Amino acid sequence: MDFLEQTTFHNRICEDLEAAMAAGRAVDAAAIRAERTCAAGQWLHGEGHKRMPGSHLHLHCLEAHRDFHRIAGQVADQINRGAVADARRAMRNGGALAGAKAELAAAFRKMRVATEASAG
Template sequence: MSPGSRRRQWKVSLRGAIERHEHLDADAISCDNRCQLGQWLHGAGGRRNGTQPKFMALPEEHRKFHEAAGEVARRINAGQMDDATRMLDSGSAFARSSGDVAVALNRVRRGF
């Protein structure tokens, strides 16, 4: 599964949790080093490419994505389903951070 597909899957999973009023591990979701991309960024990818200008934005954008996803999960856990739903809409921090990760990934791919 591509990183873009995984980010879309996060949105689908969060929407499903809203619909089912499912409790989520918001702290785990907020961690940017547990997913496949995060493990690469914090491991081999970061060691190999961390000083490359086109790479440098990617870890921060990825961190922001997980932070936004974690905030959605916290709203779901608090029973604030309308807020959580809005937090997944276009223009939200979640949507912006997802797009920013995609842009940063594309820059990295073109740069190497």
């Protein structure tokens, strides 16, 4: 799993939400909320689970990933309802999505270090 690539992918979700807000267009909240469909979700629920059963590091990353998609889905719902002020609040520093994004990036970084150490 390329955790740097996945950090970029998940950052792009936030950028896409920002762009949708700016353009006043709807987003697919269900697709954003579907945490098992992206490459990181597939790895965390599949190979990652097999390679690291019961690992606190894996469980933390799994929870951070799930939380990110849940909160990003909530922001998408807000955008679709026209609650742009609420969506912006969630995305700015200190907001729920900004926090979830930072937590996920930190979890991916820890997973990358752990998998590189175990491979090398």
